[in-house]
Amino acid sequence: MSSSTAASGIEPIAETAPLSLSSREPHVPADRLVAEMVPPPRFDSVRFATYIPDPNQPSQSEAVHVLEDFAGGLGGAHAVSAGRSFFGFGKARAKAPAGPRGVYLDGGYGVGKTHLLASLWHATPAAPSLKAFGTFVELTNLVGALGFQQTVRTLSGHRLLCIDEFELDDPGDTVLVSTLLGKLVDAGVALAATSNTLPGKLGEGRFAAADFLREIQGLSARFRTLRIDGEDYRHRGLPEAPAPYSDEQVTKAAYATPGASLDDFPHLLEHLAHVHPSRYGALTDGLRAVCLTDVGPVPDQSTALRLVVLADRLYDREVPVLASGVPFDKLFSDEMLNGGYRKKYFRAISRLTALARDAKGFVEA
Known part of the structure; x- marks a missing residue:
């Protein structure tokens, strides 16, 4: 049973426990870095003809x-x-x-x-x-x-x-x-x-x-x-992103979804500090969804920049994100959103919001 499940007292509803990003320490050889220099899965089938200009x-x-x-x-x-x-x-x-x-x-x-x-x-x-x-x-x-x-x-x-x-x-x-x-x-x-x-x-x-x-x-x-x-096409004419779910909803969805990961957000942020950003893509290998409990404001800029890279890799790989805690637009402080990296943070909010919308079906299921 994961630490998140034990803390909440929730009984697992599947025999196999979810995966955990915080327990992964991938090794990425140099030849893989070269071989992977191609458009990521989300953009593998795009063409000029599929771009819809405003x-x-x-x-x-x-x-x-x-x-x-x-x-x-x-x-x-x-x-x-x-x-x-x-x-x-x-x-x-x-x-x-x-x-x-x-x-x-x-x-x-x-x-x-x-x-x-x-x-x-x-x-x-x-x-x-x-x-x-x-x-x-x-x-x-x-x-x-x-x-x-x-x-x-x-x-x-x-x-x-x-x-x-x-x-x-x-x-x-x-x-x-x-x-x-x-x-x-x-x-x-x-x-x-x-x-x-x-x-x-x-x-x-x-x-x-x-x-x-x-x-x-x-x-x-x-x-x-x-x-x-x-304007941001990810939110053009689309409904608002779903509000954060409860810890119980996120945990149940993680156990009910083969290939999902389940992590406590503060622990995941700590783990990212020990994994080189070049490995964040490998960190998400094989995941069908990322489930996060206790999402809260990011404590400092170094942590925030690591989270931006993870958000980019999840978005590239079309991995939905289901979360409890604060909404994604509350992740970064006003100081961060007005600083030199503000465009990175707004991009991360935009992408995580799109992934949260993609994850809605996991709770409804």
């Missing part, structure tokens, strides 16, 4: 057209040897063209940036082994696992590198990513990225960005920015 936001339709042209320009030989310009237009050149070598999708959370980025990956006429897709965190984790030089060698033969949720949280990441992308662009790799922050504003409000202005401006110069306006 008719009130012309920037969304424009982004589709630009990215379709971009994908078409990545066919044939490697970008440098083919002598193409960034979008595949213009006269042949003997070396990589000057100017932007990537496209940067900027916009609020929930406007479909990841959908478009994954569609670009799918539409690029190259074998999966010649294109890579990952979050910014996953890219920096890959460098940590392989080493800088091996990461350069591994990715240099690619046609395209897609980076989702591009974020610079510290000076070390700024210099690391700036150097890495510079070498990849020189090798002819095209870049595509999404973020909630314009490239020239990356790092703003988080660290002494002015001290690293050269690196930040260098990153900005590598991208053509496409602004995508609109």
Whole structure:
């Protein structure tokens, strides 16, 4: 019997106890990190044709057209040897063209940036082994696992590198990513990225960005920015997310659902501190649902940022989240929601709310 069940005095209603995230300590070999640099399950079947632009936001339709042209320009030989310009237009050149070598999708959370980025990956006429897709965190984790030089060698033969949720949280990441992308662009790799922050504003409000202005401006110069306006599609025209359930409802649903996990939220947050964020995806392997009891406000920023990464991995893998305690929009303090990481926290709230809506059926069942 789990600690949550014992504490509540609830008798299990299935012979097999739920799984527990807090008891998992996955090991992720470096070759798995490379192999998993593809669009996650939620975005495996998306295409440009399945993106539904908001008719009130012309920037969304424009982004589709630009990215379709971009994908078409990545066919044939490697970008440098083919002598193409960034979008595949213009006269042949003997070396990589000057100017932007990537496209940067900027916009609020929930406007479909990841959908478009994954569609670009799918539409690029190259074998999966010649294109890579990952979050910014996953890219920096890959460098940590392989080493800088091996990461350069591994990715240099690619046609395209897609980076989702591009974020610079510290000076070390700024210099690391700036150097890495510079070498990849020189090798002819095209870049595509999404973020909630314009490239020239990356790092703003988080660290002494002015001290690293050269690196930040260098990153900005590598991208053509496409602004995508609109509201969060995850909640457009949908009912409000269900209110938190009781501990008893969550626990019963966990025992009644094969493949569900059951964890006390404070204990899970403690466990996340001992698992590298690169392993959070593996932490969720095989889960049908995540059930959490005693959800409460996150105590500090380090814990909050780890929770954001877990929320992203759960969302990518379409794992519903059933919870008791406070609503997800109460997870982060006003100070956090007004600070430098506010866009991360709002994204996490949006995604967890969508997953809570997906979990409603487990209680009703």
